[in-house]
Amino acid sequence: MDASRTRAPRTAVFAVALLCCAAPAAGCSGPVALAGRDAPAATGAAVPTAATDLQDRYQQVIRDVLPSVVQIQASRDLGSGVVYDDKGHIVTNAHVVGAEKTFQVTTASSEEPLTATLVYSYPEQDLAVVRLDRVPDGLKPAVFGDSEKVEAGQIVLAMGSPLGLSSSVTQGIVSATGRTVSEGSEGGGTDATIANMVQTSAAINPGNSGGALVGLDGRVIGIPTLAAADPGLGSAAPGIGFAIPASLVRTVAGQIVRHGEVVDSGRAALGITARTVVDDRYRPAGVAVVSVRAGGAADRAGLRPGDVITRLGDTPLTTITSLSEALAADRPGRRTTVTYLRDGTGHTAEVTLGEQ
Structure with missing residues (x-):
């Protein structure tokens, strides 16, 4: 498979420095007994109980959740999906379905x-829902968690079909939460x-998009959904x-399942089309x-x-x-100010944000 053709990670563009955290490794050690003349010699090192418990937990989570993760094949591209309900609805990324x-x-x-x-x-x-034309016996919906309770340092497993290798699992931690990310159109x-x-150190490879x-x-x-790219390399x-x-996934997928579309985006908007402008040194200087x-919203504010x-x-x-990121982090109906230049003169106006 040509990984570059698989719709999975896209270049992430973000304004904050990123923290990459390695997952903790569990070592193995055991006590060494000093045997007397009549004592039997030790035959091997014992695996620490904590390491065994963690391994057992990993394996139990994989047994429980992996049946809810599917592989999605389009005519040319491949990705992953998560079973949303027992009616055959599967949630994935919009860039997977194209x-x-x-x-x-x-x-x-x-x-x-x-x-x-x-x-x-x-x-x-970047979300989509597909539905199986025939629901097989034993189809198991996933259980979605509470995004508000996700914390940095939490151990996580990424499940999907990287490079077409179905039912693959990688592990890492939550590196950070609350990231605003733009994926680009490339x-x-x-x-x-x-x-x-949610930023994670678990490997996200082509084909993982839409997984769990x-x-x-x-x-x-x-x-x-995304993997960052090194701009130098x-x-x-x-x-x-x-x-x-997960909270956004439930909101969007739930509306699609109930209404066949998204009826309440929850996304703030100014109601404009715009482009980046540069100054006399060709540096980005604002949004025209x-x-x-x-x-x-912009019309009512006088822009x-x-x-x-x-x-x-x-x-x-x-x-x-930067405008898209600011609006993504805001809510429709909130009052704020917009600062702008008109014929070289600065102005400030009150604006009530609309909905995209």
Whole structure:
């Protein structure tokens, strides 16, 4: 398989320094007995109880959760998915399904691939739901956890089909929470900017996208979606991956299952189309308004085409990506200020954020 063709990690763009944490390793040691003349000699070292318990926990989580993780094959690309309910709904990444409508899905209990049909794709949060045309016996939905309880240092397992190797598991820890990440549009990405992502040191490789990031309680805490890239080398940066938090997955997938689409995005918007502008040294200097949607937040605040937005609330803006990240971290209906230049003169206006 050509890994570069598999829709899995995309280049992550973020404004904060990243922390890469290695997973703890459990060593093996045991007591050494000094045998007397009549005492039997020690025949081997004992495995510490703590290491055995941790290994047993890993294996139990894998037995419990791996049957809920599937492989999704499109005509040219491959990814992973998580069984959402017993009706055959499977949640995955929008960049896994792309523009296609039908797929081959391999579950833990199916000897042959099953056919599935797209229910709805929501590229704005890089999530999608497909549904099996026939629900096999024993299909096991995953249990999703509470994103608010996820903490740095928590041991996690990433499950999916990296490079087409189905039912693969890697392990690591939660390196950080609350990351706002933009995936870009290169190589089939959705150009989404997603807030509150979980950063992990568990390996996220091509084909892992749409799979499960799981805690040791057996609950899915996120959907692996992105791997960071080293800008100097142009290749993946080991140990820096990102997963969409379980709370957002439940919100989006739940709406798709109930309504066939996303009816409440929860994403703030200004109601503009815009582009990045540069200064006389060709450095990003703000976000130029190209058009304003009638009745939208920017329109009500008095913005018009040609204005250059430089700040939203307390957040300075230099690029369209920085605006997307600021809006992704905000909520519709919140009042804030927008600072902008018009004909070279600075202005500030009150704005009530709309919904995307």
